[in-house]
Amino acid sequence: MKKNPVRLNKRSVWMTWLISYISVLLVPILISGILYTASWHVVESEVNRANNYALEQMEQAIDNSLGGIERLSMEISLNTRVNAFIATNQPLKDSDYYDLVSIASDLRVYQTANDFIEQIYIYFRNSDTVISSRNRTDSRTLFGQIEGDERKGAESWREFFDKQYVQTYLPVTIQDDAGPYKAILYAKSVSLTNRDQSGAVLLFVIKDTKMLDNIPSSEAAGIAVLDADNRVVASSGLKESPAFLQYDKLSGKSGLFYGDVAGEEAAVSYTTSARTGWKYISMIPAELFDDKMRVMKTLVYASIGLSLLLGGIMTFVFLRKNYYPMHLLIRSFSLKAGISFAEGTNEYGFLQDALNNTFAEKEQVDRRLHQHRDAIRSHFLQGLLKGRLDKDVPVHESLSAHEIQLISPHFAVLLFHIDDFGKLQPDIAADPQKMKLLQFIVMNVVEEVIGSGNQGFTTEIDDMQACILNFGEERDPEELLRIAEQVQSFLLEHFHVDLTVAISGIHEDLFGIAHAYQEALSAMAYRLVMGSGKIIPFAALPSTESARQAGSYDYPLHVEQQLINFVKIGDYDNAQRIIHLIIDNNVSDSALSVPLGKCLMFDLAGTLLKTMDDIGAQSDKKTLIVQMDAVERLTSCETIREMKQEILAILEQVCRGIQMDRKPEQNPLGEQVMAFVRQNYDDESLNISMIGEKFGLTPSYLSKQFKTQTGDSLLDFISKTRLQEAKRLLAEQTMPVAEVARRVGYTDINTFNRAFKKFEGITPGKYKGIQG
Structure with a gap:
């Protein structure tokens, strides 16, 4: 006999194994290619995600600051000094110069409220006066320092700002003593109740360098901010504007594409601000991807080469080695059984024909089935509960095979959930296998309690014990409650085991068992509401209609x-x-x-x-x-x-x-609130909601507690406190009634008059005359 003979006919196992080994050899090669492709996409996705995250941070930072500027513009528009000076005409009086100094002081305060603001100007059209936090000038001087993409010179800017209403962002270049610098100009008209009167325009100067200070560090080659009019609001790292840097080409809220930046290919990511409509654009050199993937590419090529070399050698060696036992087995059967192995025959086919005698195997299977009868019977009962009956096998044969004899076609299902392990708790904690013992005890107690009139089949399912109750001659639902109560009381008395029992309704035929099981599951789920250790019949659950x-x-x-x-x-x-x-x-x-x-x-x-x-x-x-x-x-x-x-x-x-x-000497809530009102009565925003936020309480709860502790309404106490100070000021005869109202926290003179008359019985003017 030749050692390791090789059979090269196409039906031989040798050829089958050879093809299989080659197929297996191709798997790592294919996986390497897939990993390389996936790694490329992962690296590309991670770089793009990091870039998008940086853009979103920049967008959020800039939008928040611009939103703050817009809110600040509204606050300045409501400034009483600014509104009062709008109607001032040339020539200016001494009192007007005092107002200018006050307005400039206010502007310095507003300027410090937002780090983006380089300077704030107010252009009063009526008096051709421009006020900033530093100085006062006229419109020709200011507008002569501003250059835009579409406007240059004082007359062009004056014509633009003399419109009925202006609210816009403009990229500009501003000339000052330190030299020109690029900036963003946010202009907004101060709204007037009289539209025919010349108003004023607020001008906020924002340095683009301050704006770009909010850009997180990234690997971006360039950053640009583009407004809806296709103007570059701010940029960083760009020597020249790329061809794709056009607002219309950047469609959608965000996106990613590749473009040319200064002769180099770059990955361009952009996102759009929901507040201003500006496009925030980031450009990353495409070579960053190649640098990150170069090592991976080398590893993949080396992996493919080693797979081909070593895999080919191992395929040939193991193919010959694995075929040799097959060859010996075929020869042995051929000699002992007297069956010749024909050339061109498949080895597995020969072995299948040689092993026709299966009686010994059948006996072994029968013994194993007998040994695992209980497990198989339990599996069959679980199938009944879940409605999984083998349609290819008649039901009566399945019942007979599992030694199940039914006495009626009426069934119900009881589910038992162990809530407390009682005396067995220490044993179960030390040895989880003792749980099987407790389950065995529960199932035996159930079968004993059922008695001879009915019969039950128990099994373990989904960490619960289930009993399929087959009724005898009488189908009494109270019998189900009796069984549940006796099982509960027996286990509680002897083992201190606490059970929740769910009871289904009564159903007919084997196919009704699955329905009964679902009802029992629904009843067991209602343990959430009823609590542990209860008996929950399905009939007691709330109906679908009532629910x-x-x-x-x-x-x-x-x-x-x-x-x-x-x-x-x-x-x-x-x-x-x-x-x-x-x-x-x-x-x-x-x-x-x-x-x-x-x-x-x-x-x-x-x-x-x-x-x-x-x-x-x-x-x-x-x-x-x-x-x-x-x-x-x-x-x-x-x-x-x-x-x-x-x-x-x-x-x-x-x-x-x-x-x-809590310390005994702490003041009650009412005294604390009274002290707070006395300290802040002149605050125009003082109200119940503001006090509630201060003390961390809701307005309704605060009012109720204050009324209970002091016997006075909180609103009335605020008014009385303010009017007490107002009477003192009126008695001094040093200021008009309107100023007194403002001093004690009233923004509206009519509200002050009504409150004064409500509590004092006369108007503030009459009270002042009486005191004089």
Whole structure:
């Protein structure tokens, strides 16, 4: 016999293995190519993502600053001195010069409010006066220093700014003592109630270098900001403007394409500002991708080469080595069985023909089936519960094979969930396999309790014990409750094991078992609402119609806010009362469904966690709250009642900590609010909402507590405090009534008059005359 003979006919196993090995050899080569392609896309995507992130940061920073400038322009437009000076004509009087100094002082304050602002100018058309934070000049001097893409010279700019209404951003070049510099000019008209009167124009000068200071560091070769009129607002790293730098070519909110930048290919990313419509553009050299992929390309080529070389050698060696046992086996069968192996025959076909006698194997299979009968029977019962019956095998044959004899066509399903392991808890914690013992005990107790009138088939399914109850002559639903109660009481008395039992309705035929199982699952899911250790018949669940009519649970926003306020002030009694009220009102309603119950649990947990987070952020309770591990305790609850207990326990800890921190000498809320009003009565924005934000309380709760503690309305107390100071000022006879109103916090003289007459019975003017 020749050693390792090679059979090269096309039906030989040798040829089959050779093709298989070559196919396997191609797998790493194909994978290398795929990895290379995927790596290229990943690197490209990561670089582009980083670039887009930088653009978004730049967009957000610039838009926020521009938004601040626009808000600042509105604030300046409402400035009383600015509005008063609009009507001033030439020549200016001494009082006008005083107003100019005041306006310039205000502009210096406004200028410091935004780091983007290089200078602020106000152009008053009526008096041809330009005021900045540094000096006063006229329009010809200012506009002569400004050059734009479309305008140059004082007359051109004056014609543009003398329009009825102006609000725009313009890229300009400004000449000053230090030399020319590029900037962005934001111009906005000061709106007037009288449209025929000449108004004023606010001019904000923004240096483009300050704007580009907000650009995060990146590998971009160039950065540009393009406005909707195709003007380059600002740029960095660009010696010349690329051809693609046109607003119309950058379609969509964002995108990526490749273009030519100074003779080099670059990846161009852009995004569009929702506020200004500007395009923020970043250009990255394409060679960055090649640099990052060069090492990967070398590794891939080396991997392919080694795969071909070593794989070819190993294929040939192992092919010959693996075929030799096959050759010996064929020869052995050929000699001992007297069957000749014909040339051109497949080796596997020869072996299949030689192994026709399968009786020994059949006996072995039968023995194994007998050994695993219980597991197979359990699998069959699980199939009945889930409606997975083998359609190719008659049902009566399957029942007979598993030694199941039915006494009636009526069935029900009971599900048992172990809530507390009782005496077996230490054993199960030490050896999880003891869980099988407890499940075996439960199933045996169930079968014993069922008795002889009915019969039950038990199995373990989805971490629960299921019993298919086959009724005898009587189909009494109360029998199901009896079985559940006896099983519960027996296990609780002897093993301290606590069970939740779900009971289905009664159904006919084997195909009704799956329906009964789904009903039992629905009843078990209602454990969320009912709580652990209950017997839950499916018939007791809220109907679909009642659940649909209910549609929600009762947890109003004002109740949630009351709960938050009570927790923040450490009022455990009232917080506990609200928790009881919320849960009892919902759980006692039979129409509460399982999904709504889960939503209620999540809402309660969210309210408590949000409140605790606020307490931790506003006090030194952060460490205590973290140690309580409230998130883990609340999310681990399986029923609403468990969550109720956990919430009350956590609330008690939090409220006790807040109460302990309170010192006896601290003033009540009413006295604190009264002191705050007396200190801030002249603030025009003083109101209940502003005070509520100061003390971290809602306006309604603050008003109610103030009324309870002081007996006076908070609004009336604010008015009385202001009017007390107003009477003092009126008695001094040193200022007009309008100035007195402004001094005590009233922006409207009519509001001041009404409040004064309400509490004093006369108008402020008459009161001043009486005092004089």
